[in-house]
Amino acid sequence: MQLLDGKIASAHYKTEIKNQVNLILSKGKRAPHLAAILVGENAASKAYVASKVKTCAELGFESTLITYENSVSQQELLDKIKFLNDDKNIDGILVQLPLPKHIDENKVIEAIHYNKDVDGFHPVNLGKMMLGLQSFVPATPNGIMLLLKYYQIKTEGLNCVVIGRSNIVGTPMSILLSRNSEPGNCTVTLCHSKTKNMKEICKNADIIVAAIGKPHFVTSDMVKEGAIIIDVGINRIEAPETKSGTRLVGDVDFDQVAPKCSFITPVPGGVGLMTIVSLMKNTLLARALNN
Secondary structure, three states, X not given: OEEOOHHHHHHHHHHHHHHHHHHHHHOOOOOOEEEEEEEOOOHHHHHHHHHHHHHHHHHOOXXXXXXXXXXXXXXXXXXXXXXXXXXOOOOEEEEOOOOXXXXXXXXXXXXXXXXXXXXXXXXXXXXXXXXXXXXXXXXXXXXXXXXXXXXXXXXXXXEEEEEOOOOOOHHHHXXXXXXXXXXXXXXXXXXXXXXXXXXXXXXXXXXXXXXXXXXXXXOHHHOOOOEEEEEOOOEEEEOOOXXXXXXXXXXXXXXXXXXXXXXXXXXXXXXXXXXHHHHHHHHHHHHHHOO
């Protein structure tokens, strides 16, 4: 079993990105600029955004963090997005999800100009991705593809099961893995809450991408010997033995599944780090489009 270590892979891609930023700066041009909007006091969301802002500084990007109380109106949020759309010094815009229930997430996503949608959630970008055209690919699926590429894992002809059909991870992941590319060229089955015989389907998979948001959902009896396991889940569970009383685990029962695998991602330290790298690559692309 070999770990697909997000720390090692992300460091490689960060070096590439930083070199490209230095090249931009050497030509007397401004650095890429990412604007992040955070609504409310959700601890996980605050941690994610702080990590993104920190990575921007590490790579030489400019960043602007805009925070709102949970009570912010949808219109105020949309007005701010319009302002950022019109600001030529802002290359990328992200709104950290989830949002309060009184705000329509789809309206917020669609309000971001697709050339600044570095999360890759806008319908235009999702449509272009499906057609294989240049676009901003959703950060987590693209991060997984970068991870597979870094470890030179050959995926052509493999059976892949993606568990979870969200527009953010599962559905775009299934499209990317089935595309005529490397990584790619997989035969993909997309499983979800209504799937029957999921255990049997997973046992035939060469690759399993678990993105269902349920701790330890994938167990050893669902995995065949030599499978490649990509764990997207980040779940906080009770752990009395730790100082905080909680710990992070994935959607995969790592301790039981890992011995059967050829490759597996850890949680934390796996896909999450690659998501941020992918976001930075999208922001760099946005800077080129906004040249």
